Structures are given as C-alpha cells and as structure tokens.
Amino acid sequence: MKIEPLEDRVVVEPLEAEEVTKGGIVLPDTAKERPQEGKVVAVGPGKMLETGERAKPAVKKGDTVVYAKYGGMEIEVDGKEYLILRESDILAVVE
Amino acid sequence: MKIEPLEDRVVVEPLEAEEVTKGGIVLPDTAKERPQEGKVVAVGPGKMLETGERAKPAVKKGDTVVYAKYGGMEIEVDGKEYLILRESDILAVVE
Amino acid sequence: MKIEPLEDRVVVEPLEAEEVTKGGIVLPDTAKERPQEGKVVAVGPGKMLETGERAKPAVKKGDTVVYAKYGGMEIEVDGKEYLILRESDILAVVE
Amino acid sequence: MKIEPLEDRVVVEPLEAEEVTKGGIVLPDTAKERPQEGKVVAVGPGKMLETGERAKPAVKKGDTVVYAKYGGMEIEVDGKEYLILRESDILAVVE
Amino acid sequence: MKIEPLEDRVVVEPLEAEEVTKGGIVLPDTAKERPQEGKVVAVGPGKMLETGERAKPAVKKGDTVVYAKYGGMEIEVDGKEYLILRESDILAVVE
Amino acid sequence: MKIEPLEDRVVVEPLEAEEVTKGGIVLPDTAKERPQEGKVVAVGPGKMLETGERAKPAVKKGDTVVYAKYGGMEIEVDGKEYLILRESDILAVVE
Amino acid sequence: MKIEPLEDRVVVEPLEAEEVTKGGIVLPDTAKERPQEGKVVAVGPGKMLETGERAKPAVKKGDTVVYAKYGGMEIEVDGKEYLILRESDILAVVE
Numbered sequence: 001m002k003i004e005p006l007e008d009r010v011v012v013e014p015l016e017a018e019e020v021t022k023g024g025i026v027l028p029d030t031a032k033e034r035p036q037e038g039k040v041v042a043v044g045p046g047k048m049l050e051t052g053e054r055a056k057p058a059v060k061k062g063d064t065v066v067y068a069k070y071g072g073m074e075i076e077v078d079g080k081e082y083l084i085l086r087e088s089d090i091l092a093v094v095e
Numbered sequence: 096m097k098i099e100p101l102e103d104r105v106v107v108e109p110l111e112a113e114e115v116t117k118g119g120i121v122l123p124d125t126a127k128e129r130p131q132e133g134k135v136v137a138v139g140p141g142k143m144l145e146t147g148e149r150a151k152p153a154v155k156k157g158d159t160v161v162y163a164k165y166g167g168m169e170i171e172v173d174g175k176e177y178l179i180l181r182e183s184d185i186l187a188v189v190e
Numbered sequence: 191m192k193i194e195p196l197e198d199r200v201v202v203e204p205l206e207a208e209e210v211t212k213g214g215i216v217l218p219d220t221a222k223e224r225p226q227e228g229k230v231v232a233v234g235p236g237k238m239l240e241t242g243e244r245a246k247p248a249v250k251k252g253d254t255v256v257y258a259k260y261g262g263m264e265i266e267v268d269g270k271e272y273l274i275l276r277e278s279d280i281l282a283v284v285e
Numbered sequence: 286m287k288i289e290p291l292e293d294r295v296v297v298e299p300l301e302a303e304e305v306t307k308g309g310i311v312l313p314d315t316a317k318e319r320p321q322e323g324k325v326v327a328v329g330p331g332k333m334l335e336t337g338e339r340a341k342p343a344v345k346k347g348d349t350v351v352y353a354k355y356g357g358m359e360i361e362v363d364g365k366e367y368l369i370l371r372e373s374d375i376l377a378v379v380e
Numbered sequence: 381m382k383i384e385p386l387e388d389r390v391v392v393e394p395l396e397a398e399e400v401t402k403g404g405i406v407l408p409d410t411a412k413e414r415p416q417e418g419k420v421v422a423v424g425p426g427k428m429l430e431t432g433e434r435a436k437p438a439v440k441k442g443d444t445v446v447y448a449k450y451g452g453m454e455i456e457v458d459g460k461e462y463l464i465l466r467e468s469d470i471l472a473v474v475e
Numbered sequence: 476m477k478i479e480p481l482e483d484r485v486v487v488e489p490l491e492a493e494e495v496t497k498g499g500i501v502l503p504d505t506a507k508e509r510p511q512e513g514k515v516v517a518v519g520p521g522k523m524l525e526t527g528e529r530a531k532p533a534v535k536k537g538d539t540v541v542y543a544k545y546g547g548m549e550i551e552v553d554g555k556e557y558l559i560l561r562e563s564d565i566l567a568v569v570e
Numbered sequence: 571m572k573i574e575p576l577e578d579r580v581v582v583e584p585l586e587a588e589e590v591t592k593g594g595i596v597l598p599d600t601a602k603e604r605p606q607e608g609k610v611v612a613v614g615p616g617k618m619l620e621t622g623e624r625a626k627p628a629v630k631k632g633d634t635v636v637y638a639k640y641g642g643m644e645i646e647v648d649g650k651e652y653l654i655l656r657e658s659d660i661l662a663v664v665e
Contacts, residue, residue, distance in 0.1 A: 006188070050620050098256070
C-alpha cells in the first residue's frame with residue numbers, strides 16, 4: 001500500500017532504541033519530552049503559501065530525522081507502526 | 096440528492112473496519128486518537144487565499160483518504176452516514 | 191421588511207424536520223452537534239480581503255444549505271425565525 | 286457635541302422596543318444573545334488594511350441596523366445613551 | 381520633560397469629572413466598563429504596517445478623545461497623572 | 476563584554492528611583508503595573524517584516540525610555556543588572 | 571554524527587557555570603527564568619517567509635549566545651547534551 005501525505009505532512013517510521021544507539025543518539029524511554037529519531041518514508045507536496053505556491057519540503061524519503069513526537073498521529077500500515085507529522089514537528093536531519 | 100461542500104470542505108464516506116483491513120490499515124475501534132480511513136464523495140472549490148483566488152484541492156472524488164475524525168461533522172444523507180471535513184483534516188491519500 | 195446582511199453574512203430560514211426528511215437528510219432533534227438544513231433568504235456582499243476587494247459569496251438567495259448552527263444568531267423578522275450566520279458556518283449546498 | 290468614531294467604529298442609538306415592533310422585528314428583553322436594533326448616528330473612516338488604505342464603511346449615518354450588543358461600549362452623550370461598536374459587530378442593515 | 385510615545389501609542393491626560401460634564405458626557409465613577417474622556421498630549425509615529433510603512437495616526441495633540449481605560453498604562457510625569465494607550469484603545473474624537 | 480541583541484530586542488539598564496526622580500517621573504516601588512524608566516545600552520537590527528526586510532528600530536543607544544517591565548528578561552553582565560526586552564515593550568522615549 | 575536543524579532552528583551547546591563566569595555573565599542555578607549562555611554548534615537554513623524565501627539566520631556556528639531555555643528541546647548526541655531552539659528563543663549574541 002502506498003501512502004501520499006497531504007500538504008507539509010511527512011510519514012516517519014520510528015527507529016528502535018537499539019538502532020538509535022548505533023546512530024549516536026540515546027533517547028531513554030523515560031524521557032517524555034525528548035525528541036525521537038525516525039526514518040522518513042513519505043513526504044507531502046509542501047505547505048501552501050498565501051501566494052498559492054507550495055514551499056519545497058525540507059526533508060526527503062530516506063532521511064533520518066529527529067522529531068517532536070507530540071505533534072504526530074500514529075497509523076498502522078500493513079502491520080507496521082508509522083507516524084504522520086507536519087514538517088514543523090521535525091527538528092533536524094541527522095547523518 | 097447532490098451535496099456540494101463549500102470552501103476547502105470534503106465529504107467523506109467512512110470505510111468499515113472490514114474494508115479497512117483489506118486495504119492493509121488496521122484501525123482498532125478503541126483507538127480514539129487514530130486517524131480513520133474513508134472515501135471522498137464530494138470536494139469543495141478549495142480554500143480562498145488572501146489574493147482572492149482559490150487553492151486547488153489536493154484530493155478528488157473517489158480518493159481513499161486517511162483523516163483525523165475530530166475535525167469533521169457527521170451528516171446523514173439518504174440514510175447513509177457521511178463526514179464533512181476541511182481538507183486540512185485529511186492527512187494522506189492511500190492507494 | 192428587507193434585511194441586508196453585512197460582509198460574508200447570510201440570513202437563513204431553518205427548514206422544519208418534515209421538509210428536511212423530504213430532501214433526504216434526517217437530522218434528529220437530539221443531535222446537537224449535527225449540522226442543520228435551511229434556505230438562504232439574504233446574502234451579504236462577501237468578506238473583505240486584505241487587498242480591499244470582496245470575496246464573491248459562495249451561496250445565493252434560494253439555495254438550500256447545510257450549516258453549523260452554533261455560529262449563528264437568531265433573529266425574528268415579521269414574526270418568523272431566521273438565523274444570521276457567516277458563510278464559513280455554511281458547510282455545503284444541497285440540491 | 287459632535288462625536289467622530291475612529292477606525293471602523295460606529296455610534297449607534299439603540300431603538301426602543303416599541304419602535305422595534307413597528308419595524309417588524311420583535312426582540313424580547315429576556316433574549317440576551319439576540320441581536321438588537323438601532324440607528325447609526327456616526328461612522329468612522331473605516332478599518333485600515335495592511336496596504337495602509339481604509340476599507341469603505343458598509344453602513345452610513347441614518348441606517349437602521351441589527352447589531353450584536355456584546356461587542357460595544359456604552360457612552361452617554363448630552364444625556365442620551367449610545368453604543369460604540371466596531372462594524373464587524375453589525376450584522377445587517379434593515380429597511 | 382518631553383515624552384515621545386513609540387508606534388501607535390498616545391499619551392492622554394484624563395479629564396476630571398467636572399470638565400467632562402461641561403463637554404456633555406457624564407461618566408459616573410461607578411461605571412467601570414464605560415469609556416473615559418481625556419486630552420491627547422503626545423502621539424507616536426503610527427503603527428508599522430507589514431509593508432514597513434507607518435499608518436498615519438488618527439488623533440493629534442490637543443484632541444479630546446473617548447478611550448477604553450483598561451488598555452492603558454498609568455504614568456506620572458512632573459507630578460501629573462497620564463495614560464499611555466494604543467490608538468486602538470481610543471474609540472472616538474469629540475468636539 | 477559586548478552584547479548584541481537579536482531582532483527587535485533592546486538591552487536596557489534600569490534607572491534607580493533617585494535618578495528617576497530627577498527626570499521628573501516618580502515610580503513608587505509598590506506600583507507593580509507601572510512602566511519603568513531605563514537607559515538603552517544596546518539595540519538589535521530590528522524586527523523582520525514578511526517582506527524579509529527589517530523595520531528600523533525606533534530607539535537608539537543612550538535613549539532614556541519608559542518600558543513595561545513584565546515583557547523583559549533579566550540578565551547580569553559584568554556584575555550589573557540589565558533587562559532584555561522587545562521594542563514593543565518600550566512605551567516611550569523621554570527627554 | 572552531523573545534525574542539520576530545520577527552518578530557523580539552532581543547536582546550542584549549553585555553557586557550564588564556570589565557563590559562563592569567565593565570560594562575565596553570572597547565571598545562578600536557582601534563577602529559573604533567567605536566560606542562559608551557550609555556544610551555537612549548528613544553524614538551520616532560516617525561517618520561511620510568506621514569499622517563499624528564507625530569512626537569513628542571525629547567528630552562525632561558533633557564536634556565543636544568550637537564550638531563553640524554556641523554548642528548546644534537549645537532545646543527547648554522541649553522549650553530549652544539546653538544546654534545539656528556534657532563533658526567536660535566542661536573545662543576543664555575546665562577545
């Protein structure tokens with residue numbers, strides 16, 4: 001199943017704690033307000049500006065991102081858990 | 096009866112749990128904050144921008160969409176239940 | 191008495207439950223949050239945009255509309271009950 | 286004494302219940318949320334738009350208007366009670 | 381001491397009840413929500429618009445104005461009480 | 476140490492009550508909501524407008540200003556107390 | 571690991587109390603509402619304006635800044651604590 005987010009929304013696959021540790025970022029389970037790490041799996045066309053044009057998305061499919069979890073909605077696609085967020089909930093791209 | 100939504104509103108026919116499962120998305124009845132899946136049956140002319148022009152709608156009749164239920168209003172047309180939402184309550188188009 | 195709404199306001203004559211049923215939409219009296227059906231009897235010149243121009247109203251006199259009741263104010267003209275709403279409280283035109 | 290409202294403000298002389306009845310609109314004293322009827326006695330130059338120009342007022346001196354009372358401030362000029370409101374609190378002009 | 385308000389701020393000298401009565405407006409001390417009358421003693425350069433230009437102030441030094449008191453801040457200059465308000469808190473100019 | 480405020484921020488050195496009295500403004504310590512007097516020691520480049528340009532600051536280094544204290548943040552530089560405020564918290568320049 | 575903040579976000583490495591003292595700013599641990607000092611380690615591309623262009627960031631990598639802590643989110647990268655803030659939470663650059 002293919003999922004195409006609208007506007008500036010992004011579908012993110014949360015990274016497991018173990019994978020996260022490899023990347024160098026440690027995010028203890030108890031830290032509620034800490035941002036989380038995930039992989040971008042789908043990106044919307046971008047936010048519409050008042051001019052009617054769309055702002056180019058700042059992330060792309062495959063990017064590893066740090067995001068604020070509270071802004072997203074959980075969705076289960078083909079038995080896997082994803083998060084749909086707005087690009088503004090994504091804090092940074094990590095490499 | 097024909098229904099023509101105003102502005103960026105969209106009329107959606109909610110998909111039953113069984114149909115949803117076929118599409119690959121499982122949305123347990125108990126998950127209140129989870130987005131839901133539905134079929135677009137009518138689309139408004141689009142949101143008016145400050146320039147006076149309308150933004151082109153991002154969904155079209157027949158699209159299967161995932162939406163946040165809390166933003167919509169229920170309406171019963173010819174004995175069937177529908178939801179009128181704003182396009183901003185639609186998270187993604189699924190295929 | 192003639193009534194001319196200002197801005198994007200619309201005067202609506204609420205349709206009785208019986209009339210509604212004929213149109214195919216059933217709106218039980220107990221459903222508080224459900225939109226209601228009515229007939230447009232007067233339309234304002236449209237909302238003023240930041241450019242100083244007015245947005246063309248999306249409904250016209252005689253249209254049957256579905257509206258969210260909570261946004262309007264009740265008014266009694268020549269012994270009859272009407273509702274003055276903003277166009278943004280009108281969800282759809284029905285035919 | 287002459288009073289010149291600023292911006293999109295309008296000075297309204299509330300109409301007494303008896304006068305109102307003549308006009309066809311009955312506004313029971315107990316109806317708190319109902320709009321009220323009054324006569325426009327002074328009109329400001331209009332709301333300033335972001336362009337620096339002023340929007341032309343939609344009402345003029347002498348108009349009979351229906352307004353939402355909660356938005357206005359009472360003022361007593363030469364022993365008479367008036368209301369200063371913004372044009373956005375005026376719902377309609379009646380004839 | 382000279383005082384130059386910033387933006388669309390205005391320095392107003394409140395008029396005493398006795399003076400007010402002469403002007404025709406009676407503002408009982410008990411009326412908390414009633415607007416008050418005062419004399420403009422200093423006017424700022426005007427509110428900056430999004431274009432970077434300033435909106436021309438609608439009042440000038442010497443004007444007698446009616447204002448909503450709650451929006452202002454009291455200041456004592458050379459032993460005298462003044463109020464600094466934004467122009468939007470001034471309802472009308474009286475003559 | 477040099478401090479360069481960002482945007483429309485201004486660094487102010489609060490004036491002591493004694494100094495204030497000389498300037499003609501008396502600000503009793505008990506008056507919490509009263510604006511306070513201070514000297515501008517550093518000014519940011521100005522607020523960015525939606526056009527991408529910056530609005531020219533309305534105060535300059537050395538100005539004596541009256542400001543609303545609640546909007547600022549206290550900072551101690553080289554053992555001295557300062558306040559960082561936004562220009563919109565400055566009510567007036569006094570001379 | 572490299573971290574690239576989005577929009578007008580900035581990654582800051584908080585300065586320890588001792589280092590802070592050297593810089594001349596004393597920030598007692600008990601002062602909750604006081605701004606804090608840190609070093610900029612990464613800067614986003616800048617906030618997108620309504621025109622679709624980005625505002626040039628006002629800080630650069632290596633800058634020592636004073637920031638309001640409450641607006642940021644803590645993140646641990648390679649075992650070190652950082653803060654991701656928006657540029658609007660940065661009050662000033664210190665030298």
